[in-house]
Amino acid sequence: MNALLGRVACALILTAAPFVSAAAKPIAYAHGTTVMAEYGAGTMNEIQAFYAPSYWYSLGGGHLALESDDGELSRDYTYLRANYLPKHWNLESAQANAFVWGSVGRVRVGELDDDQFAWNVGGQFDYETRQIYASLRTDLYEASAFSHRIDTLQLGYSPRAHDIDTLAVWFVVQARNYTGGLYDGTEVAALVRLFKRNAWIEAGFTQDGKVQAMLMFNF
Amino acid sequence: MKSIKLAFLLTCLGLATVARAGTIEMTVNGLVCAFCAQGIEKTFRKDPATADVLVSLEHKLVAIETKAGADISDDALRAALKDAGYDIKEIRRSSRGLAAVRAEIREPGA
Numbered sequence: 001m002n003a004l005l006g007r008v009a010c011a012l013i014l015t016a017a018p019f020v021s022a023a024a025k026p027i028a029y030a031h032g033t034t035v036m037a038e039y040g041a042g043t044m045n046e047i048q049a050f051y052a053p054s055y056w057y058s059l060g061g062g063h064l065a066l067e068s069d070d071g072e073l074s075r076d077y078t079y080l081r082a083n084y085l086p087k088h089w090n091l092e093s094a095q096a097n098a099f100v101w102g103s104v105g106r107v108r109v110g111e112l113d114d115d116q117f118a119w120n121v122g123g124q125f126d127y128e129t130r131q132i133y134a135s136l137r138t139d140l141y142e143a144s145a146f147s148h149r150i151d152t153l154q155l156g157y158s159p160r161a162h163d164i165d166t167l168a169v170w171f172v173v174q175a176r177n178y179t180g181g182l183y184d185g186t187e188v189a190a191l192v193r194l195f196k197r198n199a200w201i202e203a204g205f206t207q208d209g210k211v212q213a214m215l216m217f218n219f
Numbered sequence: 220m221k222s223i224k225l226a227f228l229l230t231c232l233g234l235a236t237v238a239r240a241g242t243i244e245m246t247v248n249g250l251v252c253a254f255c256a257q258g259i260e261k262t263f264r265k266d267p268a269t270a271d272v273l274v275s276l277e278h279k280l281v282a283i284e285t286k287a288g289a290d291i292s293d294d295a296l297r298a299a300l301k302d303a304g305y306d307i308k309e310i311r312r313s314s315r316g317l318a319a320v321r322a323e324i325r326e327p328g329a
Contacts, residue, residue, distance in 0.1 A: 029258025030302035055304045090249025090306040092279070130251045130276060164253045164274045195254045218257060 024135075024200070025126070026050055026083035026099060027058040028218045034058070035217045040176070041210035043067060043183050044150065048081070056085045061105075066141075066148065068182045072111060075146065077118055079105030096127040109145045118143035130161035133170065148180040156193065167196045172204075174212070242317055243291060245281045246309040247300060250274070258303035266291060266299070271317045275324055279308075284317040 050060030081103035107118035126135035133156035162168035191204030268289035
C-alpha cells in the first residue's frame with residue numbers, strides 16, 4: 001500500500017509539475033509568523049509556531065502527539081524545528097515549492113513511561129494554481145524506542161478562483177500513511193478548506209468517521 | 220542663456236513629476252494564493268513611500284500608489300516581492316491613481 005501510495009503521489013505531482021500553493025506551509029513570507037494547530041483524527045495531533053526571518057527559512061517549535069489506533073502506543077514529542085525552502089517556482093499562473101525541515105526534542109514514550117531524545121526530518125512538495133492544489137509531505141521520526149514515517153498526500157480543487165478579498169473554498173482529499181504500528185492501512189479524509197486574509201480553517205472526516213481539522217494563522 | 224532657461228524649465232517639469240503621487244503597477248508571477256500573498260501588502264504598507272496597495276490574483280497584479288514626491292526603486296520593489304516569495308515580471312509607472320486601477324479591474328476597458 002505504501003508503494004502504491006508513493007507511485008500515485010509521484011505520478012500526480014509529476015503530471016502537475018509544470019505549473020503548482022493552497023498548501024499549509026512552514027514559511028509564509030519574510031518577517032511573517034505562522035501558527036498552526038492540527039487535529040488528525042486522534043492519531044496525530046500537532047501545534048506549531050514558526051517565525052521566518054527570510055522567505056527561505058523559518059525557525060520555531062511545536063508539540064506532536066501520536067497515538068496508535070489501538071491505543072497501545074503513544075508519543076508526545078516537544079521540539080525545536082528549522083524549515084528551509086531550497087527551491088520554489090513562480091510560474092505565470094501557478095506556484096510550486098519544495099521544503100525540507102528538521103527538528104530535535106524530547107519525546108515521552110507512553111508504553112515505556114520513558115522520556116527520550118528524538119529527532120525528525122521531513123519534506124514537502126506542493127503545487128498550486130488558483131483552482132488546483134497538490135502536496136506531498138513526508139516525515140520521519142526517530143528515537144531509541146521507535147521509528148515512524150508519516151506520508152501525507154493532499155489533492156484539492158476550488159470550484160471558483162478566489163482573489164485577495166474573497167473567501168477561498170477548497171475541497172481536499174487527504175491520504176495519510178503511518179508506519180511503526182500507529183495506524184493499519186491508509187487513512188483517507190475528505191476536507192473542506194476555507195481561508196480569507198490571514199486565517200485558514202479546514203475540517204472534515206476520515207473514512208472511519210473521525211474528525212480531521214486544522215487551523216492556521218499568518219501575521 | 221537659452222540653455223539655462225531650458226535647463227530651468229526641464230528641472231521644473233521634473234520636480235512637478237516627482238511631486239505628483241504616482242502608481243507603480245507590477246505584473247507578478249506565482250500570484251495564486253490570497254493566504255500567501257498577504258505578505259506583499261504587509262511589506263509595502265510598512266514602506267513610508269506607500270499611500271495604498273492593491274493586489275489582484277486574477278490580474279497577477281500588485282499596484283502601489285506612492286505618496287506625493289515619493290518613489291520606490293525597481294530594485295527595492297524586486298527585493299520586497301522576493302521577500303514575499305514572488306517574482307516580478309514587469310514594472311510600469313503611471314500618474315493615474317489606484318482608484319483608476321481598481322475601476323479598470325472591476326470593469327476592463329472602462
